[in-house]
Amino acid sequence: MIKAILIFNNHGKPRLIRFYQYFAEDMQQQIIRETFHLVSKRDDNVCNFLEGGSLIGGSDYKLIYRHYATLYFVFCVDSSESELGILDLIQVFVETLDKCFENVCELDLIFHMDKVHYILQEVVMGGMVLETNMNEIVAQVELQNRMEKSEVSDQ
């Protein structure tokens, strides 16, 4: 199970948060801060796994993250997920974003948080991996966007 997905930038500003378990807002912010603190002090050439985010999970949970330019993509997962698998999944997610936004950059995520959520919803659902095939994800996202557009033109 994936317990949480956090995207924040190099300064710890959240760009997308998605908890699959309920935390009150202040707790969520605290988790983001702590995770940022843990992740940001690591070099880029060290491994992408981190144990011991004490706020979230416990001994069974790991933080698996990737750092792209100005953004950190952090997944908090338990031991039923394959570490390397989740790393691949982050890659798939980012590539999907890249396709959907055409050369995605932090600004896209800042201004279109909702769209990023919609894309993520096609990848992970309720903490479980829904789809890993990028073409399938992109196709579904585009179909839904088209539907949205047709509704706008209906108006």
Place this chain on the structure above:
Amino acid sequence: MALKIVKGSIDRMFDKNLQDLVRGIRNHKEDEAKYISTCIDEIKQELKQDNIAVKANAVCKLTYLQMLGYDVSWAAFNIVEVMSSSKFTYKRIGYLAASQCFHEGTDVIMLTTNQIRKDLSSPHQYDTGVALTGLSCFVTPDLARDLANDIMTLMSHTKPYIRKKAVLIMYKVFLKYPESLRPAFPRLKEKLEDPDPGVQSAAVNVICELARRNPKNYLSLAPLFFKLMTSSTNNWVLIKIIKLFGALTPLEPRLGKKLIEPLTNLIHSTSAMSLLYECVNTVIAVLISLSSGMPNHSASIQLCVQKLRILIEDSDQNLKYLGLLAMSKILKTHPKSVQSHKDLILQCLDDKDESIRLRALDLLYGMVSKKNLMEIVKKLMLHVDKAEGTTYRDELLTKIIDICSQSNYQYITNFEWYISILVELTRLEGTRHGHLIASQMLDVAIRVKAIRGFAVAQMATLLDNAHLLTGNTQRNGICEVLYAAAWICGEFSEHLEDPMQTLEAMLRPKVATLPGHIQAVYVQNAAKLFATVLRKHEGETDSHAAQETSQLLIDRLPLFVQSANLEVQERASCILQLVKYIQKLQQKKVEVAEEVTALFAGELNPVAPKAQKKVPVPEGLDLDAWINKPPSESESEDEKPKAVFAKEEPKHSRSRHTEVDEKELARRREARKREQANNPFYIKASPSSQKVYDAPGVEHIPVVQIDLSVPLKVPGMPMSDQYLKLEEERRQKEKAERKKEKKKKREKRGKERKADSGPESEEDIAPAHQVDIVTEEMPENALPSDDDDKDPNDPHKALDIDLDKPLADSEKLPVRTHRPEVLKSPAEDRVNESIPQETKKRSGKEKKEKKKGKEKDRKRSKEEKKKKKHKEVEEELLESHPEEAVQSEETKEAATPPTSTSAEEETAPSSAAAVDTSSAAAPESEPDEPKDAEPEDTKSSKHKKKKQKKEKEEKEKKKKKRHHHHHHHSNAGGEDSVQNGTVEEEEPLPPMSNYFLLAENSYIKMMKEDADQVYDIQGNHQDESKVVVSVIFENKSDSFLKSMEFNVLDSLNSKLQRPEGAGAHDSLTVPFQLPPGISNEAHFVFSVQSIVMPQKLKGTLTFIVKSDESSTHEKLDFKLHFTCTSYLITTPCYL
């Protein structure tokens, strides 16, 4: 229309959209909070508007603010509004917001059930998809129960997109509503073989999650998964399955054997590292679960280790990390195979990545042996020197100590070496672990007697060079070591070469800067040293030296007397006075050494922390016996004879207490022990007394006598030099020594092996066996129960459900009905206990069986009658009936038992009134028919009588009503079948499902029969319809209930039909009394003006509770609901 659009767009022009909000926040960096609060005010305005587009926009912005940490739950209702928009665009916004901020505590969630259900069954797949996605984030137990059936249907949706989402969300539904697991499981299993790989993967995902927590229930799926594993090419699916097998193998070793081969093949063939890694992991799990000794094991292990080595050698840090992680799993069972890769692991200690270094350290911990301990620790010491940053260095330090001290110093062959290591570690800058080193020093010095001489010498040096440790204020942590050093020097001062010098070192003015507790130890041990010095010089004619020592103390101690620390002050002044007195004696040439030494005489023995618990209770002492009489019954439960000390028989065994279960016992025992351990006044047995009780279980008490004479007497070892040199030199030296020692040891070992006598080789000294601290005394049964205690909050506990049992009829997902009350099964269950219900149930069963054969059924009903002590004549009569008569009768018979029993057993039949209607229709030969008809007919007829007219039509109607009455218990739509007697059996419903709780208190329970809102819509003489409400009254108390009066506050539309002449507010008397535990049914007729108006009527039941001593008047309020639909549903079709 056009105007509206224009208006809408104008509205929107003034609104900020999400982008504007984000931009605004970015432009107001200095007063962000203020800006956002104005934005929230705007959003609140927008939410008040009717335009859904505006609302959706506002909700979208709220979602963004939620991410920034703002609580937006106040807008939950607006979110629901947006969710229920018909437009996908808005719906999606609504569901997104809901999934971000709804949780089980959100109360508006219960408003969403129908909306979600609607969306789930929407013709547009994306509406369904969005609803599923949202639901997966905020599903509650109620939603899960209400929607389980809808979602299960979606699992067979035509679109794979929906199927996979429905499958995934089932996991959440199971968690929230565990009852759904069994009914839904067959379909879930089916989805494992779905043609769409996405759906298949989702199903595997869900089952893996389920199986991970309760693997044993899923063992039966192993063959299916095995098939999938060998056929699937989807790495995601493979990884999940392989992980699942890792969880299953410990339960079924045969599975493991089968797995090895395909897994090995995968390991060889796959190019995906993730898959390879999981394969290796599972192979390891298999190997762990299999009993060792199989020949081909070593090959598999070798393969794993080899592959892991490749991972560790990879330049990718992630692979390196995982390789080490997996390696540590192998280490637990096959340490030998890992040890050969020591070089690689040591290499990882140099890695720039801290996670990897820590992993490598973990591995080293398990890799040490007597042979390589020194070598490994030497490497680690090098790393300590090189390490940057105190955290990692501290980590290294604790690891070194852990590694050395593990299993009671099992791997240490030379304690002299270990002491030098500890001393070296004290040179660490700024470590926080001074106390750890100190406790190790104390432990070793106390427990390893033979090392004391060496230890004391080292400690004396340490004290001498204390300035090195304390010179820097940053090093505060390390001065803890001085505490140990001072104590060791004092306690074992007989080993000191030059106690005078040490004493001098301990009384330096600088000491006063140390923390108080350390000073206190200094002062106390200075006194011990003083005693030693005195004794040393006792025999000498020249008492100068001794007097000098006294003078030293008298000079220096006042410094400590002034200490702010009470402990230091107290000890110092006490000792100062003592020394002054001694000095006087010395001046008189009195020999005092012996007396002074006596102050500190006696050996301190180490006692295991848990030793106290192991002390057996002396014969005849019952610690649990009450000294005084127990205060009360309930409290005495707390204390009970226990079996801590095996054969101890409590003198006065209280047998009634034995029912307290083991867990509880263990818990109490544990609590008591904890209390004792923490209680300073609880006298702990002295070590010497332990020998007295030679009971089993005491021998492990660690009075360690380790005679470690061998290594210390290695000839040619310049021991004394060691602690005279400076730190740097010594380290060099020690290295050389260590090497030498090692050589020596090896030689020695070789010799000893041949000689097989003489002093034990270091290998065999192994203090471990004597200091067996670890194993005992978590009382055996306490541990598992502790684990259990952790679980109750784990939602997966509820999912520990046997899935292989065939589904019972009752196990169905709740299907949507107009009357969700049907779900209130607990209430039904309770009613079933009452007698009439039971019989009804029986009759229901009977009906089912009727399908099989009418003959059989007839016999059965006969039997029942026999039970009811009917005359045999009846049977004969019954059997002699012509076939068609039997036919029509049968329905009656089936219907008969309930009321007939209740009539016979509970209410004394006053059948006179009852004969009226039923006898006409019922065959004459049915002797129990009148009785059958009696109870409710009396009631209903009572009402009706008073309604002046008793036309035949009505009688017939009534009769039908009664039939209906009997039948709908098992068949809601049973009225039509009354006529022909066959149709009704086809769709049996669970019995009693029509009754639901109306009201209840401690005396009585009222159940309303739901489907019985039967009404004569065609009441031809009045212009109003009638509704008959059947109510079961159940006496729950031990008292007799009588004079029950039923009253309802009439509304304009619905009125309770009261006897003629009675006022509009008079109550109706319930025509029976209730003995304890009995229930009976009464009927009340309401006249209804309009059937298109739902009604809620308030009512009261008053009754007298009569017990032996007294009788009281009680009342119970209830509410009757008539929904419009209930007027319609069971309109009988008489043709």
